[in-house]
Amino acid sequence: MRLLEYKGKELLNKYGVKIPRGVVIGDVKDIGVLSGMKFPLFAKSQVPFAGRAKMGLVRRVDTLADAEKAAREYLGRVIQDFPIRKVLFEEGVNVAKELYVSITLDRENRGYLMLASSEGGVDIEEVARKSPEKIVRLYIDDYEGLRDYMIRNVAQGLGLEGSAAQDFVNVARAMYRVFTEYDAELVEINPLALTVDGQLVALDVKVMVDDNSLYRHPDISVEDGDYTREELEARSFGLHYVELTGYVGIMANGAGLTMATMDLVKEFGHEPADFLDVGGGASKDSVREGLKMLLTDDRISTVLINIFGGITRCDEVAKGVVEALNEVKTNKPIFIRLKGTNEEEGRRILAEIGLKTYETAEEAMEALTKVVGVRG
Structure with missing residues (x-):
C-alpha cells in the first residue's frame, strides 16, 4: 500500500526528518x-x-x-x-538544491538498496537514463544494517559537507528505521531540499508498506493509503479486490484461482476489470456484496464467476448471487462455473432464476465470448 504524502512525512518526522x-x-x-x-x-x-x-x-x-x-x-x-x-x-521553503534519496528492497541480493542523486525533483528513472553517473548506490546487508560510515560515503558522493553531511546521515538513519520498522517496500524522498540556510527538508515523500503487515501498525489506517472507494468497500466485507482496466468482471474463491481466471480471460482475448477473491469459506453475504460491486461498476459489461468449492459451499455462493440480483437490477450477462461442495444444490438455486452454470471455466468463457464478442 502506498501511503499518502502526509502520512509518509508524519512517519519520517517522528524519527527526526525535517518537513515543511x-x-x-x-x-x-x-x-x-x-x-x-x-x-x-x-x-x-x-x-x-x-x-x-x-x-x-x-x-x-x-x-x-x-x-x-x-x-x-x-x-x-x-x-x-x-x-x-x-x-x-x-x-514554502527556500531551496538552494534538490536531492534524491530512497531505500528499497534488493531482492536479487537479498538485502536493501539505497539510491541517492544530486539530481532531485525528477524521476530517478530519468536520471538513470540521462545521467547514470549521478546516481550513488549503496547495497545494505540485512544482518549488518545501515552504518554511519556507509551513509557518509553516500553524502560525499552527493557533494555534501559539514553540517549538511551530518544532517544527511540523520535523514538516512530515519529512512532506514521507517523502512525496517514499518515493513516497507520503498521509502523515498524526492526532492530532499538543501535550503539556503543549510538544512535538509523532505519536500515530497513516497512510502510503500506491505499490506499484509498493517495489523502490526495501528498508527496506519487504510485511509492513509492508495485504496480506491471500491477497494475500501471490499475490505470492509473481508474481500480482496484490486481494480484493473478491462471490462470482464471476475469473482473467484482463492487468490490462485482468481489469478488463473484472469489468465483465462486474457487467453480468450478479453481484458479483466478486477481481481476479486471472496476467499475460502465464502459466505453468501460476501458473495452478495462482491457481486453487487461488479454489477454497479460502469466499466464492467459482463461478469465471470469461477468457484471451486472445498470449504466454500456452492449453495452459499448461489444464495449470494440470488440476493445480489434481487438488490441490483441489471442486464449484464453473468457466466458461472460452479464445482465442488453442494454443487447440485447451488446449481438448482441458480437454475430457478434462469442462470446457467458450467462444468469448467473454459466452457463459461466460450459462452461469454459468444455473447459479448472480443473487443479489439
Whole structure:
C-alpha cells in the first residue's frame, strides 16, 4: 500500500526528518486552522500517484480565501477513481538544491538498496537514463544494517559537507528505521531540499508498506493509503479486490484461482476489470456484496464467476448471487462455473432464476465470448 504524502512525512518526522510546516484538511469548515500559518502556502491534494502538479492538483495559495477555494475544489473530487479526502497545506521553503534519496528492497541480493542523486525533483528513472553517473548506490546487508560510515560515503558522493553531511546521515538513519520498522517496500524522498540556510527538508515523500503487515501498525489506517472507494468497500466485507482496466468482471474463491481466471480471460482475448477473491469459506453475504460491486461498476459489461468449492459451499455462493440480483437490477450477462461442495444444490438455486452454470471455466468463457464478442 502506498501511503499518502502526509502520512509518509508524519512517519519520517517522528524519527527526526525535517518537513515543511503544514496542516492536513479533511473538511472545508476546518480551513480556519490555516490562519496562523505564513502565506503563501502550497495546497497539495493527497492522491497516491505522481504528476499532481501537471494535473492541477497542487497550487500556490496567497490568502486564506484562496486556500478555502482550493479546498472546496479538491475535496471530494475523484481522480483516477481515487477520492480526494484530504488536502495538505504547507509553507514554502527556500531551496538552494534538490536531492534524491530512497531505500528499497534488493531482492536479487537479498538485502536493501539505497539510491541517492544530486539530481532531485525528477524521476530517478530519468536520471538513470540521462545521467547514470549521478546516481550513488549503496547495497545494505540485512544482518549488518545501515552504518554511519556507509551513509557518509553516500553524502560525499552527493557533494555534501559539514553540517549538511551530518544532517544527511540523520535523514538516512530515519529512512532506514521507517523502512525496517514499518515493513516497507520503498521509502523515498524526492526532492530532499538543501535550503539556503543549510538544512535538509523532505519536500515530497513516497512510502510503500506491505499490506499484509498493517495489523502490526495501528498508527496506519487504510485511509492513509492508495485504496480506491471500491477497494475500501471490499475490505470492509473481508474481500480482496484490486481494480484493473478491462471490462470482464471476475469473482473467484482463492487468490490462485482468481489469478488463473484472469489468465483465462486474457487467453480468450478479453481484458479483466478486477481481481476479486471472496476467499475460502465464502459466505453468501460476501458473495452478495462482491457481486453487487461488479454489477454497479460502469466499466464492467459482463461478469465471470469461477468457484471451486472445498470449504466454500456452492449453495452459499448461489444464495449470494440470488440476493445480489434481487438488490441490483441489471442486464449484464453473468457466466458461472460452479464445482465442488453442494454443487447440485447451488446449481438448482441458480437454475430457478434462469442462470446457467458450467462444468469448467473454459466452457463459461466460450459462452461469454459468444455473447459479448472480443473487443479489439
